Amino acid sequence: MATALLGISRWQLLRKARFVQALYPPRLQAHTTGAAMGATQEQFEKAKEQLGLLKNDPGNEVKLQIYALFKQATQGPCNVPKPGMLDFVGKVKWEAWNSLGNLSKEGAREKYVGLVSSLVSSESSPQAEAVSVAGKQLYKTLQVTTEENITTIRLNRPEKKNAISIVMYNEIMQALEEAAKDESTITVITGTGDYYCSGNDINNFTMIPPEGIEKMAKDSAQLLKNFVLHFIDFPKPLIAVVNGPAVGVSVTLLGLFDAVYATDRATFHTPFSQLGQSPEGCSSYIFPKLMGSAKATEVLSFNKKLTAREACDLGLVTEIFPDASFQKEIWLRLRGCAKLPKMSLVYAKQLSRGPEKEKLYAVNIQECERLEERWLSEDCRNAIAKFFTSLYSTSHSRLFLVLDPKIWI
Ligand SMILES: CCCCCCC/C=C/C(=O)SCCNC(=O)CCNC(=O)[C@H](O)C(C)(C)COP(=O)(O)OP(=O)(O)OC[C@H]1O[C@@H](n2cnc3c(N)ncnc32)[C@H](O)[C@@H]1OP(=O)(O)O
Numbered sequence: 001m002a003t004a005l006l007g008i009s010r011w012q013l014l015r016k017a018r019f020v021q022a023l024y025p026p027r028l029q030a031h032t033t034g035a036a037m038g039a040t041q042e043q044f045e046k047a048k049e050q051l052g053l054l055k056n057d058p059g060n061e062v063k064l065q066i067y068a069l070f071k072q073a074t075q076g077p078c079n080v081p082k083p084g085m086l087d088f089v090g091k092v093k094w095e096a097w098n099s100l101g102n103l104s105k106e107g108a109r110e111k112y113v114g115l116v117s118s119l120v121s122s123e124s125s126p127q128a129e130a131v132s133v134a135g136k137q138l139y140k141t142l143q144v145t146t147e148e149n150i151t152t153i154r155l156n157r158p159e160k161k162n163a164i165s166i167v168m169y170n171e172i173m174q175a176l177e178e179a180a181k182d183e184s185t186i187t188v189i190t191g192t193g194d195y196y197c198s199g200n201d202i203n204n205f206t207m208i209p210p211e212g213i214e215k216m217a218k219d220s221a222q223l224l225k226n227f228v229l230h231f232i233d234f235p236k237p238l239i240a241v242v243n244g245p246a247v248g249v250s251v252t253l254l255g256l257f258d259a260v261y262a263t264d265r266a267t268f269h270t271p272f273s274q275l276g277q278s279p280e281g282c283s284s285y286i287f288p289k290l291m292g293s294a295k296a297t298e299v300l301s302f303n304k305k306l307t308a309r310e311a312c313d314l315g316l317v318t319e320i321f322p323d324a325s326f327q328k329e330i331w332l333r334l335r336g337c338a339k340l341p342k343m344s345l346v347y348a349k350q351l352s353r354g355p356e357k358e359k360l361y362a363v364n365i366q367e368c369e370r371l372e373e374r375w376l377s378e379d380c381r382n383a384i385a386k387f388f389t390s391l392y393s394t395s396h397s398r399l400f401l402v403l404d405p406k407i408w409i
Pocket residue numbers: 159160161163164166198199200201202203204220221223224247248249250271272275277280391
């Protein structure tokens with residue numbers, strides 16, 4: 001069969017088509033605004049040429065995205081009949097194109113140029129963290145869009161359950177800075193794939209600088225402090241759309257959001273003591289206020305994983321939705337919120353959050369100090385070693401990595 005010739009299974013191809021759908025949800029595609037459409041025909045032609053010069057194969061997922069965006073940009077919405085059941089490759093390509101819905105030709109052209117540009121820049125400059133195309137930032141670990149007054153920051157490492165790498169910490173801060181200044185009324189953070197976020201990327205702790213572990217702990221604490229500060233100071237309504245399980249720092253930060261909407265499939269887990277760590281994201285202050293100190297102890301100290309219903313009952317989550325209708329219902333709701341007068345929302349946030357800010361700054365500093373100390377502890381080293389050993393126990397090469405004395409465990 002055609003798919004066998006390509007060396008990929010039909011199942012893999014279908015998954016990839018869904019991946020494209022996840023990147024470009026039909027509801028948002030249908031409503032791309034003129035403001036977002038910046039790429040010219042000339043840039044589009046140049047991107048086509050650059051595509052042919054790529055040294056590395058970007059993989060089937062990306063190739064499907066490129067194919068779909070190219071068709072949409074040149075022919076508009078999918079207008080050909082769906083290929084028959086036995087034409088597996090044709091069907092998956094059709095599904096990718098069709099998943100772009102009514103996205104305009106200009107919108108597709110811009111996304112196409114952005115995607116190609118990010119591939120080119122990642123080849124020519126592996127260290128570059130973000131590039132700008134037509135005045136919009138492009139990120140390695142995020143997908144950021146502004147449509148219908150909503151800036152959406154989508155954590156985009158689904159293969160790692162959206163774990164937050166160092167690059168992602170920096171990109172989230174940059175995206176928040178951009179969102180604070182842009183024309184949008186509200187800002188949404190959500191995840192691509194089945195997870196919202198699996199928390200701090202544990203590999204962040206394997207990159208020891210030549211100065212040693214102490215320097216790494218110090219730098220990490222500084223990064224975290226700055227990261228959390230971006231949430232404390234964010235001026236517009238910040239909404240979490242929790243599309244699946246959330247772990248660690250992605251849970252604690254929820255206390256700094258203005259509303260948290262979750263699928264009923266989501267869970268909320270902060271296994272800090274299991275990892276030899278301590279709470280962050282101002283949760284040591286906000287969680288007891290939200291849920292009472294006894295419940296907060298269960299969550300932050302005793303590793304209790306909350307269901308979406310429990311998190312909602314405890315006040316961490318604003319509202320939960322059935323998974324089957326979550327995406328439909330939530331974006332409908334948010335589009336309504338984003339039509340409200342922007343400055344009314346900004347002032348409402350300032351007035352309700354302002355009096356707490358000094359306290360939050362102080363809590364953030366203290367939490368980071370404690371963590372800096374915890375990261376140097378035997379408890380934490382053992383926990384990280386355990387994570388890698390259990391994860392990689394079947395892989396000899398990776399087990400070797402764990403045992404490599406240059407790595408911090
Ligand atoms: C530098 C600044 C530092 C600031 C730190 C701030 C303090 C933060 C604290 C925290 O966030 S603590 C929480 C840390 N997170 C975790 O402990 C979660 C670890 N992951 C898991 O337990 C499981 O992966 C999962 C999330 C429950 C999912 O399990 P599942 O069986 O469904 O999938 P997997 O096969 O395990 O995962 C797929 C793939 O993703 C990788 N991955 C998942 N989570 C992480 C992570 N947090 N860090 C790094 N990598 C992660 C996992 O290794 C798999 O990768 P491959 O093996 O396929 O390459």
